[in-house]
Amino acid sequence: MHTAHLRRVVLLGAALLVLGAALLLFGLGIGSTGFESLLAARHDPVALQIVWDIRLPRTLGAWLAGALLGLAGAVAQGLFRNPLADPYLLGSASGASLGVAVALMLFGGSAASTQWVMRLGLTGAAFVGAVLAVLLTLTLARGVQQTLRLLLAGVIVGVVLGAAKDLITIASADILQAIQGFILGSTGLVGWSACAVMGAVCAVCLLAAWALAPVLDGLALGEATARSLGLPLGAMRAALVVVLALATGAAVAQTGLIAFVGLAAPHLVRSVVKTTHARLIVLAALMGGLLLMAADLLARWLIAPQELPVGVLTAVLGGSYLLWLMHRRSARGGLS
Amino acid sequence: MSLAAAIEARQVSATLGTTEVLHGIDLALASARWTSIVGPNGAGKSTLLKALAGLLAHRGEVRLFGEAEGGIPARIRAQRLSWLGQSGTGEASADDLMVYDVAMLGRLPHQRWLAAPSAADREAVERALRSTQAWDWRDRPLGQLSGGERQRVLLARALAVEAQVLLMDEPLANLDPPHQADWMQTARALVAEGRTVVSVLHELPMALAADEMVVMDKGRVVHHGGCDDPATHTALEQVFDHRIRVHRVAEQWIALPK
Amino acid sequence: MKMSRFPSLLAAIGLSLCALAAHAFDVVDERGITVSLPQPPQRIVSLLPSLTESVCALGACERLVGVDNYSNSPAAVRALPQLGGGLEPNVEAIVALRPDAVLLAKSSRVTQRLEALGLKVLVLEPKSHADVQRVLDKLDQVLGTHEAPRVWRVIDASVSAAAQSVPASVRGKRVYFEINSTPYAAGESSFIGETLARLGMKNIVPARLGPFPKLNPEYVVRANPDLIMISVRSAQGLEQRPGWGGIRAVREGRVCRFDALQSDVLVRPGPRMDEAARLMAQCLVDKGK
Numbered sequence: 001m002h003t004a005h006l007r008r009v010v011l012l013g014a015a016l017l018v019l020g021a022a023l024l025l026f027g028l029g030i031g032s033t034g035f036e037s038l039l040a041a042r043h044d045p046v047a048l049q050i051v052w053d054i055r056l057p058r059t060l061g062a063w064l065a066g067a068l069l070g071l072a073g074a075v076a077q078g079l080f081r082n083p084l085a086d087p088y089l090l091g092s093a094s095g096a097s098l099g100v101a102v103a104l105m106l107f108g109g110s111a112a113s114t115q116w117v118m119r120l121g122l123t124g125a126a127f128v129g130a131v132l133a134v135l136l137t138l139t140l141a142r143g144v145q146q147t148l149r150l151l152l153a154g155v156i157v158g159v160v161l162g163a164a165k166d167l168i169t170i171a172s173a174d175i176l177q178a179i180q181g182f183i184l185g186s187t188g189l190v191g192w193s194a195c196a197v198m199g200a201v202c203a204v205c206l207l208a209a210w211a212l213a214p215v216l217d218g219l220a221l222g223e224a225t226a227r228s229l230g231l232p233l234g235a236m237r238a239a240l241v242v243v244l245a246l247a248t249g250a251a252v253a254q255t256g257l258i259a260f261v262g263l264a265a266p267h268l269v270r271s272v273v274k275t276t277h278a279r280l281i282v283l284a285a286l287m288g289g290l291l292l293m294a295a296d297l298l299a300r301w302l303i304a305p306q307e308l309p310v311g312v313l314t315a316v317l318g319g320s321y322l323l324w325l326m327h328r329r330s331a332r333g334g335l336s
Numbered sequence: 337m338s339l340a341a342a343i344e345a346r347q348v349s350a351t352l353g354t355t356e357v358l359h360g361i362d363l364a365l366a367s368a369r370w371t372s373i374v375g376p377n378g379a380g381k382s383t384l385l386k387a388l389a390g391l392l393a394h395r396g397e398v399r400l401f402g403e404a405e406g407g408i409p410a411r412i413r414a415q416r417l418s419w420l421g422q423s424g425t426g427e428a429s430a431d432d433l434m435v436y437d438v439a440m441l442g443r444l445p446h447q448r449w450l451a452a453p454s455a456a457d458r459e460a461v462e463r464a465l466r467s468t469q470a471w472d473w474r475d476r477p478l479g480q481l482s483g484g485e486r487q488r489v490l491l492a493r494a495l496a497v498e499a500q501v502l503l504m505d506e507p508l509a510n511l512d513p514p515h516q517a518d519w520m521q522t523a524r525a526l527v528a529e530g531r532t533v534v535s536v537l538h539e540l541p542m543a544l545a546a547d548e549m550v551v552m553d554k555g556r557v558v559h560h561g562g563c564d565d566p567a568t569h570t571a572l573e574q575v576f577d578h579r580i581r582v583h584r585v586a587e588q589w590i591a592l593p594k
Numbered sequence: 595m596k597m598s599r600f601p602s603l604l605a606a607i608g609l610s611l612c613a614l615a616a617h618a619f620d621v622v623d624e625r626g627i628t629v630s631l632p633q634p635p636q637r638i639v640s641l642l643p644s645l646t647e648s649v650c651a652l653g654a655c656e657r658l659v660g661v662d663n664y665s666n667s668p669a670a671v672r673a674l675p676q677l678g679g680g681l682e683p684n685v686e687a688i689v690a691l692r693p694d695a696v697l698l699a700k701s702s703r704v705t706q707r708l709e710a711l712g713l714k715v716l717v718l719e720p721k722s723h724a725d726v727q728r729v730l731d732k733l734d735q736v737l738g739t740h741e742a743p744r745v746w747r748v749i750d751a752s753v754s755a756a757a758q759s760v761p762a763s764v765r766g767k768r769v770y771f772e773i774n775s776t777p778y779a780a781g782e783s784s785f786i787g788e789t790l791a792r793l794g795m796k797n798i799v800p801a802r803l804g805p806f807p808k809l810n811p812e813y814v815v816r817a818n819p820d821l822i823m824i825s826v827r828s829a830q831g832l833e834q835r836p837g838w839g840g841i842r843a844v845r846e847g848r849v850c851r852f853d854a855l856q857s858d859v860l861v862r863p864g865p866r867m868d869e870a871a872r873l874m875a876q877c878l879v880d881k882g883k
């Protein structure tokens with residue numbers, strides 16, 4: 001038994017959880033009205049509502065969205081055996097943006113379309129858009145057998161759906177800012193129901209990914225070896241793509257397009273401990289949750305009472321991290 | 337029964353791209369024996385092994401212990417048959433895995449969904465890692481090992497399956513002579529237990545140490561016979577254009593270039 | 595004595611209950627949703643500049659407790675807390691102001707969230723001349739101010755006066771109104787187009803192209819407008835645009851350049867439409883002859 005290694009894995013997991021809980025509590029005091037709301041919560045119903053109904057679900061939602069993105073990133077990197085893969089590879093980002101654009105455009109239209117949009121909600125439209133985009137990618141690539149084809153199809157779908165979204169925004173110029181807000185990402189609209197949805201999807205996806213992770217490990221030894229171990233490669237890959245689509249769709253629907261979390265979380269985990277995909281996926285989820293929650297708190301705190309879009313912050317922080325990583329590698333001698 | 341066929345190929349043909357690589361191969365490999373497959377480059381040895389393992393689309397039929405391989409569920413087949421491919425064919429992404437975890441992958445055919453490794457799994461992995469002298473590095477990532485050490489870990493992975501039939505393609509790649517000898521001992525011990533070992537080998541002295549030998553050339557089986565049989569030696573010299581000679585030295589057969 | 599006081603006490607209670615009940619009313623907003631308000635809202639948050647202006651035009655400016663970053667008129671609202679730009683209003687800041695009504699546009703993303711938090715949300719968005727009157731009436735109903743008919747009469751009269759100030763020789767000339775340099779133009783069916791029509795001018799962008807079409811610059815060159823209305827920022831390099839030097843308006847210098855504040859007034863469909871009409875009429879008088 002290699003207990004030393006397992007101990008490291010468990011320690012990392014525990015550390016991420018504890019830090020996450022600490023930041024969650026800290027997040028109760030950050031917002032447009034600062035710590036006063038927290039202190040006033042006991043006797044002021046509005047302050048209590050701010051802390052309990054706005055800040056708590058928002059901070060928790062940031063963690064859940066980050067966990068979904070981290071999990072999706074780890075799955076994507078394992079599925080494509082590429083450390084640069086991120087959750088948006090299969091066109092889900094463009095699909096979600098298109099869904100939101102269509103919903104916003106239809107909202108003003110007729111009474112019937114307005115009713116539909118209100119029932120589905122902008123988050124529902126984004127989720128449906130993301131999932132449909134991945135299905136389109138799967139159809140174009142005719143299955144999951146060839147990863148290169150899947151990647152190519154994902155790029156094509158991303159570009160085409162993005163163009164469709166641009167056409168819609170040109171046609172209805174007043175939705176431009178709303179779309180922009182969605183694209184830059186924010187946790188400002190996350191309430192308890194959103195947390196419930198994300199929590200449910202996160203639990204399901206984690207369980208499914210844990211069960212399917214052996215195929216990712218097997219594939220690391222080569223496709224023929226994986227098949228010789230009796231793994232139903234096609235079905236398991238397809239199931240992993242479904243997990244990827246659901247997790248990304250759920251996160252993007254609630255918080256918009258947030259960059260880098262899905263890419264960086266698995267990398268950060270691997271820089272501390274290298275392990276099988278099952279544990280990597282769980283740890284990447286914990287790391288992603290912590291990352292996004294920290295970025296969200298920063299976004300709310302830096303220019304309070306105003307906010308930065310959290311997607312911008314993650315891009316800046318993520319980019320700096322990758323730059324530092326590159327610098328460290330070349331300092332050690334040669335880019336590997 | 338040592339004379340019953342563990343694996344049988346009936347009129348097996350295979351195409352790679354547009355080239356026909358195997359031409360109607362008929363072969364019966366006895367169980368509880370160690371058979372080596374030899375032949376010049378491009379003879380189709382690896383392709384034949386893959387076809388026997390059920391990993392390659394082929395025409396004709398392969399039977400595993402009398403059952404048509406196509407009809408056996410993939411998981412059951414994986415429990416009965418372990419395949420080790422040529423190393424260096426796309427395992428760079430396994431570099432992050434710990435040696436122990438790589439060996440544990442060999443237990444996948446025996447593990448249920450979402451189940452943690454059982455005591456039997458852990459014992460099998462330990463046995464496999466010890467038999468290739470890789471137990472001491474079980475906490476090291478695969479990427480940190482040298483070529484030979486890596487090969488021993490991959491071998492352990494194949495052994496951990498504890499299958500009745502082991503098909504191994506170039507199992508001695510990168511191994512130094514002492515470890516080649518270890519592998520030979522392991523193969524013999526497996527056969528003594530009643531398992532079947534089939535290995536594609538480039539090292540002719542090693543190949544000649546097996547029980548039986550299959551000599552291939554240009555996608556056909558030229559000869560299949562015992563390693564002590566002179567007919568086998570003749571066939572061997574023939575496929576290598578008579579540029580080698582089989583000699584008996586110190587109780588072993590060796591092949592030397594002329 | 596005690597006996598005769600009881601019925602009058604009962605009557606008093608009954609009357610005040612009726613009075614209370616009379617204050618609660620329902621309003622249907624532009625989504626078709628019925629919002630019930632217990633009484634006319636006293637703390638209002640407006641997330642659309644034209645709605646801010648409408649509330650103030652109806653005389654309820656002091657009831658505003660928060661506005662969006664783009665609301666800048668009248669001057670009094672600039673001192674109010676700014677709750678976020680178009681990207682996303684700050685939900686927490688809105689809730690902290692304890693509003694009893696939030697006014698916002700159709701394309702706002704926070705509508706569902708605010709409603710989920712228990713706030714009363716009204717979606718109103720004036721887009722045409724008729725809309726301005728309709729929204730004023732609706733807000734009148736919401737605020738309980740009874741000012742809308744008078745306010746609209748004044749606005750309407752001012753627009754007519756601006757129209758009359760346009761000399762007869764200038765009427766009927768063809769105008770090109772540019773929103774930004776992509777180029778996006780204001781067509782006949784847009785709010786600006788309606789104002790131009792009331793001023794008696796022709797628009798080179800017909801209604802069938804939509805309210806804000808993205809034009810091919812060639813179209814403008816071929817249409818050869820007599821007069822161009824444009825913002826200062828977009829006007830940079832106007833004469834250098836390929837082929838535009840030959841347009842009559844450019845050749846004869848009939849280009850009205852509006853600064854940022856003026857552009858705000860021109861572009862927003864709201865109660866300042868009479869000011870917009872006056873700005874345009876002044877441009878026509880200056881550059882039209």
